[in-house]
Amino acid sequence: MNITDPQIILGTMDFGTRIVPAQAFAILDSFVAGGGVWLDTANCYSFWTDPSGVGGASERVIGEWLRARPGARDTVRIATKVRHNPLVPHRPESAEGLSAQAVYAGVEASLRRLGVDHVDLLWAHAEDRTVPLEETVGAFGALVRDGVALRIGAANHAAWRVERARSLAREQGVEPWTALQLRHSLVQPRPLTPLAESGHRLVTAEDVDLARSEELLVWSYTSLMWGSYVRADKPLPQTYDHPGTARVLAALDDMANELSSTRNQVVLAWLMRQGINPIVGASRVEQIEEALAARRVRVSDDHLARFAQAR
Secondary structure (H helix, E strand, C coil), X not given: CCCCCCCCEEECCCEXXXXXXXXXXXXXXXXXXXXXXXXXXXXCCCCCCCCCCCCCHHHHHHHHHHHHCCCHHHCCEEEXXXXXXXXXXXXXXXXXXXXXXXXXXXXXXXXXXXXXXXXXXXXXXXXXXXXXXXXXXXXXXXXXXXXCECCEEEECCCHHHHHHHHHHHHHHCCCCCCEEEEXXXXXXXXXXXXXXXXXXXXXXXXXXXXXXXXXXXXXEECCCHHHCCCCCCCCCCHHHCCHHHHHHHHHHXXXXXXXXXXXXXXXXXHHHHCXXXXXXXXXXXXXXXXXXXXXXXXXXXXXXXXXXXXX
């Protein structure tokens, strides 16, 4: 696994919908002031909240912020995704998919909204098995060749599909996917229990094995479980209701006290200690300040072992 300097990634999914532009600007300013670098968005964010029924709001807000902050593009790196933006408003089943035409059109629209000539990382947001993998791989490789995307990765993909895509890229002589984005956090759901969020894919042992073997970048989303570690009004989903969760949360409290940190900071530090880059969404400046402070929390091998035993 690529363990070089894991970072806190700013998740911007709600920018322009649940989070108004002025609020988003303040969060972005605080993130950059605190040494944050990576912004994570998607062309579909957040069609399920936006009255328009399509995505693009998050990218537009980031673009507006970049225009209002001369030089900011030189200090941040931008990651966006294609695959899920509805072609028909309010109809997610009309999602663009991952055909070459859809990928090119999606990225072109993203660049326009962001006001940039390239993105630093482009994700395939989820699998699209209606399209030959060779076609998707070729399209992503062409975008790297043309300088439109500096790096490419796969979000919510099975490990075997990622490795198959990497093999196809080698055969085509194009840039392969070198990054994975999956859901991961300290607490884990009951084994073999489907997640309520059907589009989410959890990190598996196979994903970790692949990342370590091939030195792939790994980003995690839902890292802080929608605030459930610290907010009584946001209990963990039922799929997390099992004895292991209670033991892990008790260990988390012990370690937060030992490390003079918050629960959230220990969770983020735990992820980074394993070479994972956690994505953190924030609706207030204090939340991103707290998250960035997790970089100073030192989770030891003993802490890792205690968490593993608690599970």
